[in-house]
Amino acid sequence: MPWNPEQYHKFQSERATPFYDLLALVDARPNLKAVDLGCGTGELTSQLAERLPNSDVTGLDSSPEMLTKAASFSRGGLVFQAGDLSALSGDWDLIFSNAALQWSGNHAALIPQLFARLNPGGQFAVQIPSNHNHISHQIYRETAEEEKFKSVLRGFQRIAPVLNIDQYAQLLFMCGAENIIVFEKIYAHVMQDSDAVVEWISGTALVPYFERLGALQGEFVDSIREKMRAAMPGTPVFYPFRRILFSARKPA
Ligand SMILES: C[S@@+](CC[C@H](N)C(=O)[O-])C[C@H]1O[C@@H](n2cnc3c(N)ncnc32)[C@H](O)[C@@H]1O
Secondary structure, three states: OOHHHHHHHHHHHHHHHHOOOOOOOOOOOOOOOEEEOOOOOHHHHHHHHHHOOOOOOEEEEEOHHHHHHHHHEEEEEEEEOOOHHHOOOOOEEEEEEOOOOHOOOOOOOOHHHHHHOOEEEEEEEEEOOOOOHHHHHHHHHHHOOOOOHHHOOOOOOOOOOOOHHHHHHHHHOOOOOEEEEEEEEEEEEOOOOOOHHHHHHHOOOOOOHHHHHHHHHHHHHHHHHHHHHHHHHOOOOOOOOOEEEEEEEEOO
């Protein structure tokens, strides 16, 4: 999926806030072997690495565009690698992931599979957006159903694989995890107008649609923008962004 790092970075400070909430859940110890799944452009992985003295941190991502950006953050103790997070190999003291697991399906299988890669005493710390029922998402899904777009998309819709917080807690318990913390939080963004919300989702949720729409991409966004102006009129607009955070430890 062709990510656009510049588009993604337009709301960098808003996107960083949940990362700091996730980082606060990490038991920052030295000498860890840690991986950041779906590391993106690497700035946040670099901040994670700073919190883990004498550790070996790997940023893993499947996007060549994101990894090209991330390369500039490589240093002793911090490397970036291409790879699919759902096929993670190796043994880790910390498996960390900020806003990336939602791009991989079947969380009922994925969570135990990733947890199994932890060393005894290792920590799993994850943040996943759970705003897939926000009006902006409803509108782009409806737009994708319009014949003009549907035929080019060949009926493609991206259905979020995100579970609810009870299910993540249950899955972690079933893995034998200790110190289970799971919560959902609203990040209260005040945006200039609904166009800004469309700009935000253009850097993430719409990416798989853009990939398939080719030359129709502009028309698709225009149509979403128009519906969003009716759904979220005025300025500023409130964009409550729902996210799930969890942390758990494998018994030592
Ligand atoms: C929304 S970005 C988050 C980036 C970074 N963690 C951050 O917080 O800024 C999601 C990232 O997950 C990566 N990604 C999506 N699916 C992936 C997969 N199956 N394996 C590895 N990386 C993946 C994307 O390439 C993208 O860089």
